[in-house]
Protein backbone atom coordinates (compact mmCIF):
# COMPACT_ATOMS: atom_id res chain seq x y z
CA UNK A 299 0.00 0.00 0.00
CA UNK A 300 1.21 3.48 -0.78
CA UNK A 301 2.02 5.43 2.32
CA UNK A 302 0.00 8.58 2.98
CA UNK A 303 3.10 10.79 2.91
CA UNK A 304 4.50 9.34 -0.36
CA UNK A 305 3.67 12.52 -2.26
CA UNK A 306 6.30 14.32 -0.18
CA UNK A 307 8.91 12.28 -2.06
CA UNK A 308 7.34 12.84 -5.48
CA UNK A 309 8.90 15.37 -7.89
CA UNK A 310 7.35 18.78 -8.44
CA UNK A 311 8.27 19.74 -12.01
CA UNK A 312 5.88 22.70 -12.08
CA UNK A 313 7.62 26.03 -11.44
CA UNK A 314 5.04 28.69 -10.60
CA UNK A 315 5.00 32.31 -9.51
CA UNK A 316 1.79 33.68 -8.00
CA UNK A 317 1.12 37.10 -6.49
CA UNK A 318 -1.66 36.00 -4.23
CA UNK A 319 -2.65 32.68 -2.69
CA UNK A 320 -5.91 31.93 -0.83
CA UNK A 321 -5.63 32.43 2.93
CA UNK A 322 -7.76 30.67 5.54
CA UNK A 323 -7.70 32.52 8.86
CA UNK A 324 -5.24 35.35 9.12
CA UNK A 325 -1.69 36.34 9.90
CA UNK A 326 -0.35 39.24 11.99
CA UNK A 327 -0.16 42.61 10.22
CA UNK A 328 3.51 42.93 11.25
CA UNK A 329 4.50 39.84 9.28
CA UNK A 330 6.15 41.34 6.20
CA UNK A 331 8.94 39.62 4.32
CA UNK A 332 9.79 36.32 2.72
CA UNK A 333 10.22 32.77 3.91
CA UNK A 334 12.70 31.10 1.56
CA UNK A 335 13.13 27.35 1.78
CA UNK A 336 15.33 24.75 0.13
CA UNK A 337 14.82 21.06 -0.58
CA UNK A 338 14.62 18.49 -3.32
CA UNK A 339 12.13 19.10 -6.15
CA UNK A 340 13.04 16.16 -8.36
CA UNK A 341 13.72 12.55 -7.37
CA UNK A 342 14.64 10.93 -10.69
CA UNK A 343 16.61 11.83 -13.81
CA UNK A 344 15.15 10.22 -16.89
CA UNK A 345 14.40 6.73 -15.68
CA UNK A 346 17.15 6.75 -13.08
CA UNK A 347 15.80 7.19 -9.55
CA UNK A 348 17.82 9.41 -7.20
CA UNK A 349 18.24 7.01 -4.29
CA UNK A 350 18.58 9.28 -1.25
CA UNK A 351 16.39 12.13 0.04
CA UNK A 352 19.53 14.31 0.44
CA UNK A 353 20.39 14.05 -3.28
CA UNK A 354 17.11 15.19 -4.83
CA UNK A 355 17.63 18.11 -7.21
CA UNK A 356 17.38 21.41 -5.35
CA UNK A 357 14.28 23.57 -5.64
CA UNK A 358 13.81 26.89 -3.86
CA UNK A 359 10.45 28.07 -2.52
CA UNK A 360 9.47 31.59 -1.56
CA UNK A 361 6.44 32.80 0.40
CA UNK A 362 6.22 36.59 0.44
CA UNK A 363 4.02 38.39 2.95
CA UNK A 364 3.16 41.96 1.94
CA UNK A 365 0.16 44.21 2.52
CA UNK A 366 -2.05 41.41 3.78
CA UNK A 367 -1.33 39.17 0.81
CA UNK A 368 0.90 36.15 0.40
CA UNK A 369 2.67 35.36 -2.89
CA UNK A 370 4.47 32.13 -3.72
CA UNK A 371 7.08 30.96 -6.20
CA UNK A 372 9.25 27.88 -6.68
CA UNK A 373 12.22 27.36 -8.96
CA UNK A 374 14.92 24.75 -9.48
CA UNK A 375 18.53 25.65 -8.81
CA UNK A 376 20.34 25.54 -12.15
CA UNK A 377 23.15 23.28 -10.94
CA UNK A 378 25.56 21.16 -12.96
CA UNK A 379 23.58 18.11 -11.86
CA UNK A 380 20.24 19.67 -12.84
CA UNK A 381 21.45 20.26 -16.39
CA UNK A 382 23.63 17.29 -17.13
CA UNK A 383 21.69 14.62 -15.23
CA UNK A 384 18.45 15.68 -16.92
CA UNK A 385 20.18 15.78 -20.29
CA UNK A 386 21.76 12.36 -19.96
CA UNK A 387 19.22 10.58 -17.75
CA UNK A 388 21.96 9.44 -15.40
CA UNK A 389 23.90 10.66 -12.40
CA UNK A 390 27.05 12.53 -13.40
CA UNK A 391 28.36 14.08 -10.20
CA UNK A 392 29.23 13.03 -6.72
CA UNK A 393 26.52 13.73 -4.16
CA UNK A 394 25.76 12.60 -0.62
CA UNK A 395 24.76 9.03 -1.40
CA UNK A 396 25.28 8.93 -5.16
CA UNK A 397 28.43 8.57 -7.18
CA UNK A 398 28.78 8.39 -10.95
CA UNK A 399 30.28 5.23 -12.33
CA UNK A 400 33.91 5.82 -13.13
CA UNK A 401 36.29 3.74 -15.15
CA UNK A 402 39.43 2.30 -13.57
CA UNK A 403 41.40 4.69 -15.77
CA UNK A 404 39.59 7.72 -14.36
CA UNK A 405 40.13 6.47 -10.82
CA UNK A 406 43.80 5.73 -11.33
CA UNK A 407 44.50 9.30 -12.29
CA UNK A 408 42.26 10.87 -9.77
CA UNK A 409 43.25 12.62 -6.59
CA UNK A 410 40.87 13.11 -3.71
CA UNK A 411 37.24 13.38 -4.72
CA UNK A 412 37.97 12.54 -8.33
CA UNK A 413 34.35 12.70 -9.36
CA UNK A 414 33.41 16.34 -9.61
CA UNK A 415 30.95 17.18 -6.83
CA UNK A 416 27.44 18.25 -7.73
CA UNK A 417 26.71 21.89 -6.94
CA UNK A 418 23.21 20.70 -6.22
CA UNK A 419 22.89 22.96 -3.17
CA UNK A 420 19.78 21.37 -1.72
CA UNK A 421 20.16 21.63 2.05
CA UNK A 422 19.87 25.20 3.28
CA UNK A 423 20.01 28.88 2.35
CA UNK A 424 21.52 31.89 4.08
CA UNK A 425 22.23 35.55 3.60
CA UNK A 426 25.71 37.09 3.78
CA UNK A 427 25.45 40.88 3.39
CA UNK A 428 23.52 41.30 0.14
CA UNK A 429 24.22 37.82 -1.19
CA UNK A 430 21.66 35.04 -0.83
CA UNK A 431 23.28 31.64 -1.12
CA UNK A 432 22.11 28.05 -1.27
CA UNK A 433 24.29 25.45 0.43
CA UNK A 434 24.96 21.77 0.58
CA UNK A 435 27.67 19.77 2.33
CA UNK A 436 30.32 20.40 -0.26
CA UNK A 437 31.99 23.79 0.20
CA UNK A 438 30.49 25.04 -3.10
CA UNK A 439 27.69 27.54 -2.64
CA UNK A 440 25.30 28.91 -5.25
CA UNK A 441 24.08 32.52 -5.35
CA UNK A 442 20.44 33.24 -6.11
CA UNK A 443 18.08 36.19 -6.49
CA UNK A 444 15.74 36.21 -3.45
CA UNK A 445 12.89 37.81 -5.43
CA UNK A 446 12.88 35.64 -8.56
CA UNK A 447 14.78 32.63 -7.12
CA UNK A 448 16.90 32.77 -10.26
CA UNK A 449 20.31 31.04 -9.97
CA UNK A 450 23.09 33.63 -10.30
CA UNK A 451 26.15 31.38 -10.26
CA UNK A 452 28.75 29.92 -7.93
CA UNK A 453 30.01 32.08 -5.09
CA UNK A 454 33.75 32.22 -5.61
CA UNK A 455 35.87 32.85 -2.55
CA UNK A 456 39.11 34.68 -2.92
CA UNK A 457 41.10 32.66 -0.38
CA UNK A 458 43.32 29.63 -0.03
CA UNK A 459 41.01 27.47 2.06
CA UNK A 460 40.16 24.17 0.55
CA UNK A 461 38.32 21.20 1.94
CA UNK A 462 36.15 18.34 0.82
CA UNK A 463 33.06 18.92 2.93
CA UNK A 464 31.47 21.71 4.94
CA UNK A 465 28.20 22.09 6.78
CA UNK A 466 25.08 23.71 5.36
CA UNK A 467 24.46 25.07 8.87
CA UNK A 468 26.75 28.07 9.35
CA UNK A 469 26.20 30.09 12.52
CA UNK A 470 25.92 33.84 12.49
CA UNK A 471 27.53 36.42 14.77
CA UNK A 472 25.17 39.40 14.75
CA UNK A 473 27.67 41.71 16.46
CA UNK A 474 30.54 41.11 14.06
CA UNK A 475 28.22 40.44 11.12
CA UNK A 476 30.01 37.32 10.04
CA UNK A 477 29.11 33.71 9.49
CA UNK A 478 31.00 30.83 11.13
CA UNK A 479 31.29 27.39 9.66
CA UNK A 480 33.05 24.04 9.75
CA UNK A 481 34.96 22.22 7.00
CA UNK A 482 36.61 18.84 6.78
CA UNK A 483 39.87 18.58 4.93
CA UNK A 484 40.79 15.04 3.97
CA UNK A 485 44.31 14.31 2.87
CA UNK A 486 47.58 12.98 4.13
CA UNK A 487 46.48 14.56 7.39
CA UNK A 488 42.79 14.95 8.10
CA UNK A 489 41.69 18.20 9.69
CA UNK A 490 38.54 19.72 11.05
CA UNK A 491 38.68 23.42 10.25
CA UNK A 492 36.57 26.24 11.64
CA UNK A 493 36.36 29.54 9.84
CA UNK A 494 34.50 32.82 9.59
CA UNK A 495 32.87 33.88 6.37
CA UNK A 496 31.42 36.88 4.61
CA UNK A 497 30.16 36.96 1.05
CA UNK A 498 33.73 37.79 -0.04
CA UNK A 499 36.08 35.94 2.20
CA UNK A 500 36.67 32.98 4.49
CA UNK A 501 39.17 33.20 7.35
CA UNK A 502 40.37 30.19 9.26
CA UNK A 503 39.89 30.25 13.03
CA UNK A 504 41.07 26.78 14.04
CA UNK A 505 42.56 23.58 12.70
CA UNK A 506 42.02 20.36 14.61
CA UNK A 507 43.91 17.29 13.39
CA UNK A 508 41.74 14.18 13.43
CA UNK A 509 42.67 10.63 12.59
CA UNK A 510 39.30 9.27 11.57
CA UNK A 511 36.95 12.17 10.89
CA UNK A 512 33.30 11.81 11.63
CA UNK A 513 30.37 12.90 9.45
CA UNK A 514 29.31 16.28 10.83
CA UNK A 515 26.14 18.02 9.65
CA UNK A 516 26.03 20.96 12.08
CA UNK A 517 27.85 22.29 15.14
CA UNK A 518 27.14 24.34 18.25
CA UNK A 519 28.10 27.87 19.22
CA UNK A 520 28.05 29.84 22.45
CA UNK A 521 29.12 33.45 22.88
CA UNK A 522 32.63 32.18 23.50
CA UNK A 523 33.01 28.70 22.03
CA UNK A 524 32.40 26.60 18.96
CA UNK A 525 31.46 23.00 19.75
CA UNK A 526 31.96 20.06 17.42
CA UNK A 527 30.15 16.87 18.41
CA UNK A 528 32.53 14.25 17.05
CA UNK A 529 30.26 11.24 16.56
CA UNK A 530 31.22 7.56 16.50
CA UNK A 531 30.38 7.49 12.79
CA UNK A 532 33.78 7.75 11.17
CA UNK A 533 35.54 7.65 7.85
CA UNK A 534 36.81 4.12 7.37
CA UNK A 535 39.48 4.80 4.81
CA UNK A 536 40.67 7.86 2.99
CA UNK A 537 41.78 5.69 0.11
CA UNK A 538 38.43 3.99 -0.19
CA UNK A 539 36.78 7.40 -0.27
CA UNK A 540 39.09 8.57 -3.01
CA UNK A 541 39.32 5.46 -5.14
CA UNK A 542 36.51 3.17 -4.09
CA UNK A 543 33.13 2.73 -5.70
CA UNK A 544 31.06 3.78 -2.76
CA UNK A 545 29.20 7.07 -2.59
CA UNK A 546 30.50 9.63 -0.09
CA UNK A 547 28.40 8.75 2.95
CA UNK A 548 28.89 4.99 2.59
CA UNK A 549 32.55 5.49 3.44
CA UNK A 550 31.58 6.25 7.02
CA UNK A 551 31.04 3.48 9.53
CA UNK A 552 29.28 3.31 12.88
CA UNK A 553 31.61 2.06 15.61
CA UNK A 554 30.21 2.24 19.12
CA UNK A 555 33.27 0.60 20.62
CA UNK A 556 34.73 4.11 20.42
CA UNK A 557 33.44 7.02 22.48
CA UNK A 558 32.00 10.06 20.83
CA UNK A 559 33.47 13.34 22.05
CA UNK A 560 32.87 17.05 22.16
CA UNK A 561 35.60 19.35 20.86
CA UNK A 562 35.38 22.81 22.38
CA UNK A 563 37.17 25.59 20.53
CA UNK A 564 37.62 29.19 21.62
CA UNK A 565 35.92 31.27 18.91
CA UNK A 566 38.34 34.12 19.22
CA UNK A 567 41.76 32.47 19.72
CA UNK A 568 41.08 29.22 17.86
CA UNK A 569 42.48 27.21 20.77
CA UNK A 570 41.10 23.73 21.40
CA UNK A 571 40.19 24.18 25.07
CA UNK A 572 38.64 20.79 25.82
CA UNK A 573 38.05 17.32 24.41
CA UNK A 574 35.24 15.75 26.37
CA UNK A 575 34.33 12.08 25.86
CA UNK A 576 30.78 10.77 25.98
CA UNK A 577 28.96 7.53 25.13
CA UNK A 578 28.73 6.82 21.39
CA UNK A 579 25.94 8.76 19.69
CA UNK A 580 25.01 10.41 16.40
CA UNK A 581 23.10 13.51 15.32
CA UNK A 582 22.43 15.78 12.41
CA UNK A 583 21.26 18.86 14.28
CA UNK A 584 22.44 20.86 17.23
CA UNK A 585 19.57 22.78 18.85
CA UNK A 586 21.40 25.38 20.97
CA UNK A 587 24.35 25.67 23.33
CA UNK A 588 25.37 28.04 26.11
CA UNK A 589 27.77 28.44 28.99
CA UNK A 590 26.10 27.56 32.30
CA UNK A 591 29.10 28.63 34.42
CA UNK A 592 32.89 28.91 34.13
CA UNK A 593 33.32 25.15 34.07
CA UNK A 594 30.19 23.95 32.31
CA UNK A 595 28.70 24.10 28.84
CA UNK A 596 25.18 23.05 27.96
CA UNK A 597 24.76 21.51 24.49
CA UNK A 598 21.25 20.60 23.30
CA UNK A 599 21.07 18.16 20.39
CA UNK A 600 18.52 16.11 18.50
CA UNK A 601 20.39 12.86 19.13
CA UNK A 602 20.36 9.19 18.10
CA UNK A 603 21.85 6.04 19.63
CA UNK A 604 23.43 5.15 16.28
CA UNK A 605 23.63 6.27 12.64
CA UNK A 606 20.95 3.97 11.18
CA UNK A 607 18.89 7.00 10.27
CA UNK A 608 21.13 7.74 7.29
CA UNK A 609 20.08 4.43 5.73
CA UNK A 610 16.46 4.97 6.72
CA UNK A 611 16.40 8.15 4.62
CA UNK A 612 16.90 6.38 1.29
CA UNK A 613 13.67 7.07 -0.57
CA UNK A 614 12.95 3.45 -1.17
CA UNK A 615 13.33 2.76 2.54
CA UNK A 616 11.14 5.74 3.46
CA UNK A 617 8.36 4.44 1.24
CA UNK A 618 8.60 0.72 1.95
CA UNK A 619 10.76 -0.20 4.95
CA UNK A 620 10.79 0.63 8.63
CA UNK A 621 9.61 4.11 9.52
CA UNK A 622 12.52 6.43 10.26
CA UNK A 623 13.66 7.19 13.78
CA UNK A 624 13.39 10.75 15.03
CA UNK A 625 15.92 12.29 17.39
CA UNK A 626 15.73 12.48 21.14
CA UNK A 627 15.90 15.95 22.72
CA UNK A 628 19.12 15.57 24.72
CA UNK A 629 20.81 18.10 26.93
CA UNK A 630 24.51 17.27 27.25
CA UNK A 631 26.35 18.81 30.16
CA UNK A 632 30.04 19.33 29.30
CA UNK A 633 32.53 19.62 32.18
CA UNK A 634 35.32 21.85 30.81
CA UNK A 635 37.84 20.75 33.43
CA UNK A 636 37.76 17.01 32.97
CA UNK A 637 35.22 14.22 33.08
CA UNK A 638 32.65 12.81 30.71
CA UNK A 639 29.69 14.58 29.16
CA UNK A 640 26.37 13.20 30.41
CA UNK A 641 22.89 13.90 29.12
CA UNK A 642 19.30 14.30 30.24
CA UNK A 643 16.26 13.98 27.98
CA UNK A 644 14.22 17.19 27.91
CA UNK A 645 11.03 15.98 26.23
CA UNK A 646 9.07 12.74 25.84
CA UNK A 647 8.42 13.75 22.24
CA UNK A 648 10.95 13.18 19.46
CA UNK A 649 12.49 16.18 17.69
CA UNK A 650 14.11 16.87 14.32
CA UNK A 651 14.72 19.96 12.19
CA UNK A 652 14.96 21.97 15.43
CA UNK A 653 14.70 25.77 15.51
CA UNK A 654 14.91 28.42 18.22
CA UNK A 655 14.51 32.19 18.45
CA UNK A 656 17.96 32.38 16.87
CA UNK A 657 18.47 36.15 16.78
CA UNK A 658 17.73 36.59 20.47
CA UNK A 659 18.92 33.31 21.99
CA UNK A 660 21.48 31.46 19.92
CA UNK A 661 24.50 30.69 22.09
CA UNK A 662 22.70 31.94 25.17
CA UNK A 663 20.55 30.53 27.93
CA UNK A 664 17.08 30.02 26.46
CA UNK A 665 13.66 28.57 27.15
CA UNK A 666 12.01 27.41 23.93
CA UNK A 667 12.85 25.10 21.05
CA UNK A 668 10.60 24.03 18.18
CA UNK A 669 10.82 21.09 15.82
CA UNK A 670 9.15 18.48 13.67
CA UNK A 671 8.38 15.17 15.29
CA UNK A 672 6.54 11.85 14.95
CA UNK A 673 3.57 11.24 17.21
CA UNK A 674 4.48 8.69 19.87
CA UNK A 675 3.38 5.20 18.92
CA UNK A 676 2.42 6.16 15.36
CA UNK A 677 3.96 4.28 12.44
CA UNK A 678 4.48 7.30 10.25
CA UNK A 679 6.71 10.07 8.95
CA UNK A 680 7.08 13.52 10.61
CA UNK A 681 3.45 14.27 11.51
CA UNK A 682 3.53 16.90 14.26
CA UNK A 683 5.19 20.14 15.33
CA UNK A 684 6.39 20.49 18.89
CA UNK A 685 7.45 23.29 21.15
CA UNK A 686 9.59 22.42 24.16
CA UNK A 687 10.05 24.58 27.25
CA UNK A 688 13.53 23.41 28.26
CA UNK A 689 13.33 25.12 31.64
CA UNK A 690 10.03 23.62 32.79
CA UNK A 691 10.33 20.50 30.62
CA UNK A 692 6.91 21.00 29.12
CA UNK A 693 5.96 20.13 25.52
CA UNK A 694 3.17 21.49 23.30
CA UNK A 695 2.05 19.79 20.09
CA UNK A 696 0.34 20.84 16.84
CA UNK A 697 -0.97 17.98 14.78
CA UNK A 698 -3.63 17.40 12.13
CA UNK A 699 -4.72 14.13 10.60
CA UNK A 700 -3.12 13.39 7.22
CA UNK A 701 -0.78 16.39 7.52
CA UNK A 702 3.03 16.21 7.31
CA UNK A 703 4.86 19.32 8.54
CA UNK A 704 8.41 20.36 7.78
CA UNK A 705 10.86 22.47 9.80
CA UNK A 706 9.10 25.21 11.84
CA UNK A 707 10.77 28.57 11.23
CA UNK A 708 10.37 31.05 14.12
CA UNK A 709 9.80 34.70 13.23
CA UNK A 710 9.91 37.08 16.22
CA UNK A 711 7.30 39.81 16.57
CA UNK A 712 8.68 43.35 16.39
CA UNK A 713 9.38 44.60 19.93
CA UNK A 714 8.74 41.09 21.21
CA UNK A 715 7.75 40.89 24.88
CA UNK A 716 9.01 37.35 25.39
CA UNK A 717 11.22 34.73 23.76
CA UNK A 718 8.23 33.00 22.12
CA UNK A 719 6.44 36.20 21.04
CA UNK A 720 6.17 35.54 17.31
CA UNK A 721 4.96 33.01 14.79
CA UNK A 722 6.11 29.69 13.40
CA UNK A 723 5.97 29.28 9.63
CA UNK A 724 5.65 25.65 8.59
CA UNK A 725 5.23 24.14 5.12
CA UNK A 726 2.78 21.24 5.53
CA UNK A 727 1.88 18.48 3.07
CA UNK A 728 -1.86 17.82 3.17
CA UNK A 729 -2.03 14.20 2.00
CA UNK A 730 -5.84 14.19 1.74
CA UNK A 731 -6.01 17.28 -0.48
CA UNK A 732 -2.76 16.30 -2.29
CA UNK A 733 -1.29 19.79 -1.97
CA UNK A 734 0.72 21.79 0.54
CA UNK A 735 -0.07 24.78 2.68
CA UNK A 736 1.94 27.21 4.75
CA UNK A 737 0.81 26.98 8.34
CA UNK A 738 1.09 30.05 10.56
CA UNK A 739 1.16 29.12 14.24
CA UNK A 740 1.18 31.47 17.22
CA UNK A 741 4.50 30.39 18.75
CA UNK A 742 3.32 31.29 22.24
CA UNK A 743 0.12 29.22 22.28
CA UNK A 744 0.96 26.78 19.43
CA UNK A 745 -2.49 27.42 17.98
CA UNK A 746 -3.18 28.05 14.32
CA UNK A 747 -3.57 31.65 13.15
CA UNK A 748 -4.03 30.80 9.51
CA UNK A 749 -2.90 28.83 6.51
CA UNK A 750 -1.94 29.81 2.99
CA UNK A 751 -3.06 27.30 0.36
CA UNK A 752 -0.53 26.32 -2.33
CA UNK A 753 -2.13 24.99 -5.55
CA UNK A 754 0.32 22.07 -5.77
CA UNK A 755 2.41 19.92 -3.47
CA UNK A 756 5.82 20.92 -2.13
CA UNK A 757 8.12 17.91 -1.72
CA UNK A 758 9.57 17.42 1.78
CA UNK A 759 12.38 19.95 2.16
CA UNK A 760 15.11 20.61 4.67
CA UNK A 761 15.82 24.15 5.81
CA UNK A 762 14.90 27.77 5.24
CA UNK A 763 14.80 31.21 6.81
CA UNK A 764 12.65 34.31 6.97
CA UNK A 765 14.05 37.60 5.63
CA UNK A 766 12.65 41.08 5.80
CA UNK A 767 12.70 41.49 2.04
Ligand code: CO
Pocket residue numbers: 421467515582583760761
Ligand atom coordinates in the same frame (compact mmCIF):
# COMPACT_ATOMS: atom_id res chain seq x y z
CO1 CO B 1 20.27 20.07 8.36
